[in-house]
Amino acid sequence: MKHAGIIGGLGPESTVDYYQSFIKKYQEKVNSKQKLPELFINSINMYNIFRFISEGKLDALVNYVGEAAQKLESIGADFIIISANTPHIVFDQVREKVGVPMISIVEATYEKAEELGLKRLGLLGTKFTMENDFFKKPFITGKKDIFVPDEDVQQYLHQKIVDELENGIVDPQTKQDFLKIVHDMAEKENLDGLILGCTELPMIINEDDTDLALLNTTEIHVDKMIEQLF
Template sequence: MKKLGLIGGIGPESTLLYYRKLVYAAHERIGEHFFPNLTIESLNVFEVFRFCQAKEYDGLTAYLMTGINNLIAAGAEIVALTGNTPHIVFGELRAQSCVPLISIVEATRQEALRRTVNRIGLLGTRFTMEADFFKEPLRDVGIDVIAPTAPEIDYIADKIASELERGIVKDETRTRFLAIVERMRGEHGIDALVLGCTELPLLLNGTPLPLQTLDTMEIHIDALLEASLR
């Protein structure tokens, strides 16, 4: 199995989930006496948000590449970002990296095609919901992407930054998120929901939803394991 390198801390809670799920999924696939060798480089999610807010994409690329190069120096043969938002500069990172990077967006698009969904509702950070880096790859293969309204984006973005990135999960936040999903389903006919922030499973996993869900973290982990075992 090739050595994995993870850019973590974006945010911390999802990094913990990535580590646990990757380790035990590899254990199940390979054998009883196996756990994978991997390295995590933990960065600051609020620095990522700051770069995105200011549209300083060259600065964001340089910040992430420093982490990627640290992972490569530690022997990583495959690298992944444990957040959706930093994929806003994924093309630049891939061009600069000397080892393969596995994209959460590409993996999610492949899973959406496999499930033959037609219209997706997209939840995530403000940057994921407002920018095109996640939407365009899906639209390019004929899948409609519906984002929440501007006030809903404000609410979702605030709750991700002020609660979920800090490991805080509140019932009233979950209730409001579910109401947003139900409105999108009723008004736009979405047939699937993308959890486009790797902290969203903290809030919504285990909660009955009225439509199928594409958990980008779970999809990404499967893609990482496939790549590392090839």
């Protein structure tokens, strides 16, 4: 059996979601509750990630995440994922530091959008994900329109993600605020899809909350992990 390697802790809540979802989807795939996938989790510090990006220290970020990937490879991981969107700002550089395959959450999400035929997508996430181009590039290259909120809204979303969702807090008022942001974006930009570009966002936005096609990056990423096993 192949061993999955997860760089986790980015944040802890979504790492738990990855773990549970990976097991559930594997058991559904093999049609047995008596079988379990084997995996390694290297949990690192999400606040180091935020600090390196805020300070523009991308080389330090590459080394930090790259070392986490190398540790997973050294103990036998056959493939590796980073269980968060934001660190994918240096995904290509980290991938060069290991000899085993790494599965990109960005590439997987683009492939899902293409599969669904989506053309105009909103992107929510940390401010680092929304203000930088690393997530947008494959969509722009594939001639899809991708939109983010205004800068002040980006800052609000980021703060709520860091202060609340990363700590497992789902505040009803925050949920209403997030859904209003989604509604306003959908109307303004005529969206046909919404990317939950932070692995904590499914805690607060789900398919029942919007008529848009919802791209849950965690679920999409885990599906690719399952494919890699077989």
